[in-house]
Amino acid sequence: MSAIILLLGASLSVAILFLGAFVWSVKHHQFDDGFSPPHRILFDDHQKNSVPPNPDKTDFRTLNQN
Amino acid sequence: MSGVRRGGYLARDMATTTDKKITCDHCGDPCTIHPVKLGEKVFCCEGCRTVYQLLDRSGLCDYYRLNDKPGLSHAHPSDHEKFAFLDDARMVAPFILFRDEQETHARWYLPQIHCSSCLYLLENLHRLHHGVITSRVDFAAKEVTVVFDHSRISIRQVAELLAAAGYEPYVSLRDLGGTKPVTSRNNIYRLGVAGFCFANIMLLSFPEYFGLGVSEEGLRGVFRGLNLALSLPVFFYCAQPFYRNAWNGLRNGFLNIDAPIVLAILVTFARSVYEVISGTGSGFFDSMTGIVFFMLAGRLLQDRTHLRLSFERDYRSYFPIAVSVLKEGKEIATSLPEIQCGDTLLIHHGELIPADGILTRGQALIDYSFVTGESLPIPKEMGELVYAGGKQTGAAIEVLAVKEVAQSYLTQLWNRQENKKEEYSFIDVLSRQFTYIVLGIAVCAAVYWWAYDPARIANAVTAVLIVACPCALLLSSTFTNGNILRILGNNGLYLRNARVIEAISTTTHIVFDKTGTLTLPGDHLLTYKGRPLEAAEQRAIAILAAQSTHPLSKALARHLDRAEPCRVLGFREIPGKGTEGWVDGTYVMIGSRRFVTESRAVTTDTRVYIRVNEDYPGYFRYSSHYREGIARWMQILRGRYSLSLLSGDNHHERSRLEDWLGAGSRILFSQSPEDKEAYIRHLQRRGEKVMMVGDGLNDAGALRQSDTGIAVAEKGNSFTPASHAILDAGQIRRLPVFMRYCRMAGRIIIASFVLSIIYNIIGLAFAVRGDLSPLIAAILMPSSSLSILLLTYGSATWMARRLGLKLSTDEKDHTPD
Numbered sequence A: 001m002s003a004i005i006l007l008l009g010a011s012l013s014v015a016i017l018f019l020g021a022f023v024w025s026v027k028h029h030q031f032d033d034g035f036s037p038p039h040r041i042l043f044d045d046h047q048k049n050s051v052p053p054n055p056d057k058t059d060f061r062t063l064n065q066n
Numbered sequence B: 001m002s003g004v005r006r007g008g009y010l011a012r013d014m015a016t017t018t019d020k021k022i023t024c025d026h027c028g029d030p031c032t033i034h035p036v037k038l039g040e041k042v043f044c045c046e047g048c049r050t051v052y053q054l055l056d057r058s059g060l061c062d063y064y065r066l067n068d069k070p071g072l073s074h075a076h077p078s079d080h081e082k083f084a085f086l087d088d089a090r091m092v093a094p095f096i097l098f099r100d101e102q103e104t105h106a107r108w109y110l111p112q113i114h115c116s117s118c119l120y121l122l123e124n125l126h127r128l129h130h131g132v133i134t135s136r137v138d139f140a141a142k143e144v145t146v147v148f149d150h151s152r153i154s155i156r157q158v159a160e161l162l163a164a165a166g167y168e169p170y171v172s173l174r175d176l177g178g179t180k181p182v183t184s185r186n187n188i189y190r191l192g193v194a195g196f197c198f199a200n201i202m203l204l205s206f207p208e209y210f211g212l213g214v215s216e217e218g219l220r221g222v223f224r225g226l227n228l229a230l231s232l233p234v235f236f237y238c239a240q241p242f243y244r245n246a247w248n249g250l251r252n253g254f255l256n257i258d259a260p261i262v263l264a265i266l267v268t269f270a271r272s273v274y275e276v277i278s279g280t281g282s283g284f285f286d287s288m289t290g291i292v293f294f295m296l297a298g299r300l301l302q303d304r305t306h307l308r309l310s311f312e313r314d315y316r317s318y319f320p321i322a323v324s325v326l327k328e329g330k331e332i333a334t335s336l337p338e339i340q341c342g343d344t345l346l347i348h349h350g351e352l353i354p355a356d357g358i359l360t361r362g363q364a365l366i367d368y369s370f371v372t373g374e375s376l377p378i379p380k381e382m383g384e385l386v387y388a389g390g391k392q393t394g395a396a397i398e399v400l401a402v403k404e405v406a407q408s409y410l411t412q413l414w415n416r417q418e419n420k421k422e423e424y425s426f427i428d429v430l431s432r433q434f435t436y437i438v439l440g441i442a443v444c445a446a447v448y449w450w451a452y453d454p455a456r457i458a459n460a461v462t463a464v465l466i467v468a469c470p471c472a473l474l475l476s477s478t479f480t481n482g483n484i485l486r487i488l489g490n491n492g493l494y495l496r497n498a499r500v501i502e503a504i505s506t507t508t509h510i511v512f513d514k515t516g517t518l519t520l521p522g523d524h525l526l527t528y529k530g531r532p533l534e535a536a537e538q539r540a541i542a543i544l545a546a547q548s549t550h551p552l553s554k555a556l557a558r559h560l561d562r563a564e565p566c567r568v569l570g571f572r573e574i575p576g577k578g579t580e581g582w583v584d585g586t587y588v589m590i591g592s593r594r595f596v597t598e599s600r601a602v603t604t605d606t607r608v609y610i611r612v613n614e615d616y617p618g619y620f621r622y623s624s625h626y627r628e629g630i631a632r633w634m635q636i637l638r639g640r641y642s643l644s645l646l647s648g649d650n651h652h653e654r655s656r657l658e659d660w661l662g663a664g665s666r667i668l669f670s671q672s673p674e675d676k677e678a679y680i681r682h683l684q685r686r687g688e689k690v691m692m693v694g695d696g697l698n699d700a701g702a703l704r705q706s707d708t709g710i711a712v713a714e715k716g717n718s719f720t721p722a723s724h725a726i727l728d729a730g731q732i733r734r735l736p737v738f739m740r741y742c743r744m745a746g747r748i749i750i751a752s753f754v755l756s757i758i759y760n761i762i763g764l765a766f767a768v769r770g771d772l773s774p775l776i777a778a779i780l781m782p783s784s785s786l787s788i789l790l791l792t793y794g795s796a797t798w799m800a801r802r803l804g805l806k807l808s809t810d811e812k813d814h815t816p817d
Helices: A002-027 A036-040 B046-057 B062-066 B080-087 B089-095 B116-122 B155-164 B173-177 B186-209 B214-238 B240-251 B258-278 B285-303 B409-414 B426-452 B454-467 B471-490 B499-505 B535-546 B551-560 B593-597 B630-638 B654-661 B673-685 B697-705 B729-768 B774-803
Strands: B036-038 B041-043 B096-099 B104-109 B132-138 B143-148 B322-327 B330-335 B344-347 B357-361 B364-367 B378-380 B397-401 B493-495 B509-513 B519-530 B568-574 B578-583 B586-591 B606-612 B615-626 B642-646 B666-668 B690-694 B708-713 B725-728
Touching: A002 B186, A002 B214, A036 B116, B036 B046, B041 B046, B046 B155, B062 B116, B080 B089, B080 B155, B080 B322, B080 B330, B089 B096, B089 B104, B089 B173, B089 B330, B104 B155, B116 B132, B143 B155, B186 B214, B186 B240, B186 B285, B186 B774, B214 B240, B214 B258, B214 B285, B240 B258, B240 B285, B258 B285, B258 B426, B258 B454, B258 B471, B285 B471, B285 B774, B426 B454, B426 B471, B426 B729, B454 B729, B454 B774, B471 B493, B471 B499, B471 B729, B471 B774, B493 B499, B499 B708, B499 B729, B509 B673, B509 B697, B519 B551, B535 B551, B535 B568, B535 B578, B535 B586, B535 B606, B551 B606, B551 B615, B586 B593, B593 B606, B593 B615, B630 B642, B630 B654, B630 B729, B642 B654, B642 B673, B654 B666, B673 B690, B673 B697, B690 B697, B697 B708, B708 B729, B725 B729, B729 B774
Parallel strands: B509 B642, B509 B690, B642 B666, B690 B708, B708 B725
Antiparallel strands: B036 B041, B096 B104, B104 B143, B132 B143, B322 B330, B322 B344, B344 B397, B357 B397, B364 B378, B493 B725, B519 B615, B568 B578, B578 B586, B586 B606, B606 B615
């Protein structure tokens, strides 16, 4: 009989752990944005040989000149 | 979407033959002017091509692969000095989240974020510049947080990088006003806890349902005790929103829907605790926690707001954060609250005038269309007073501020306090009647048992109050509203909250604004009257027209589709009147009738006259470019609602508008913002429920005053006046469908409520006999909740399908054009 009591205690503890994990994930903004995560994982990894342009030479203010 | 340009003389229609339409490979807009090419690709303007080059160089062409033409139109490039204020340490503070020696974290609002391509590009910013370390997008809030090394790139350069990529941060005076309000996640926590407790209680109740029997007394006590313990967080923490709402209602003397729910929760909890402690029964903890869980879920669904679509906007969201002030000949970026009387402001082309002032230098041509509804810019002379809120079109001007920003005439107009009218929906009324009926049944049961077997009174009465919970009504309304809000949002109509659904469904009178709402802002239809123009003459006119920034001139240049540009000699522009110059040896003059022909005849419509050398070939007549299909959807609305139209313009288009709105409607012109608001009030005094559809600040008062104020927003226009709903400009033709859908909402709610009454009757049959066992309650409650859920969700979805509404953002439009 005490076995059942023990089991109850153990399973409730495990369940409470999961509740804690849920609260933690909400607190850390994981449920804020529903759109980005599914799309983010489908982006391809970039090719290693692409190099960003030289920052000294690029003045972004003039890029929009019409 | 493309305008059908009915050029009277010009035979070719530029962008209408659908198979030959050339659209920009970056933004998808039609390339009407000479398209800009890069290898195989075609762009509508230099700006779009530049962005493409930038992405191509950095290997980010997946941007185009992920979505079709995801770019944003670059036809209106921003000013270079726009982010100069970010060099000032004081003004930068609202955007910086964190800073240490190595890196800075900054966050901006980018209203242009709309698809996965945006997500892709913005999270790959580090490939555009070494100085950016990483970046992250919050799609729902349309924000990007950039982590960068401030020794390699300054915060101003980061903002300019974003603008160069097509995502210019929207910075307004509002950002200066302190930290963003923290979004409350409490309801999500409550839902989690309620779900946890409910599920565990149900599991722990199984032995009780299936007859644990008296042989295991101790064990039964343990299970019941655990149930009691698990119900405590739900009773004290999770149900708080209901207690608060019910208390607020009672304080105002009104019995809203939360009151009977609180009663049911209290009675259930009390009886259950009594039963467990006295050992007489197992209580109804599972029903109580279950119902709290479902109701919280419904509330969460209904109250989920569109985070970044602010429905509360005052003048600060419209004004920029800083403006250039001239001090001793130097331009200093000054934040708006710091502008004092006597400061000289330097306003560039396209910039907003932030404070009332006097024009001291330059040629002012101010566009007040968003503010007062006049569609054409107004020329101002030196020494004249210019009001805040207008945009300068043309070269830079200097204005001497005579009032502070917050004191200007227009901000006073917009800033009036909203009177909070307390609204009660039909749900509250229904629930009140339901409560009285239930109390009546409880009393009858009590009387009956008092006569026959007084021991069972408490049992029966509490059982009645437990079973006949109006929770079903709350469930049906919240789930239905939540779904409808979601589906409407997917289709371009964003409502502030669920109450707006009801307001829309009870509308009797619709008032439209003209400029910007029914017309495409900044666009015109041109018709030519006069002798036919030769090709060379057309070219010369087009080239001259392209020199000026006046919207009429630009429209003319677009219409004539100039070829390669060439030099114009002796170019002279008189603001508000016209331009002249020599193109390839031909003298061309374009402008108002008086300017070109020196005739003093008055015209009621907008015309631009032409002179070529000594000849006066004719004139172009400008009319507002109305959105497509107005006649059709107006026709549908006419059948059901009374219609009115208010315009800040003059009356030269009255006959066409009368055709659309019908003979019985009122059409008023030259309406000031106060006139519009007064008209709405007048209608409301007559007992009408008014819906106002407008887009500009001249509608702000009217939108606030009406029962439903819908602000029409162009794609990429990040500011709309305060309203109850925001409608995508492209979706305005579906207004009749949206309104019909809202009318359905009430019917769906009532249908599911009737379904729940059936469950209630069954349950009450057991309850009045004092025979309610936990098992029966445990079956009834989830099954009624779930069936209501299914019914409301199913009905809302099916109804949406039937009306042709999109069910998710990825779907294509079902409605025929």
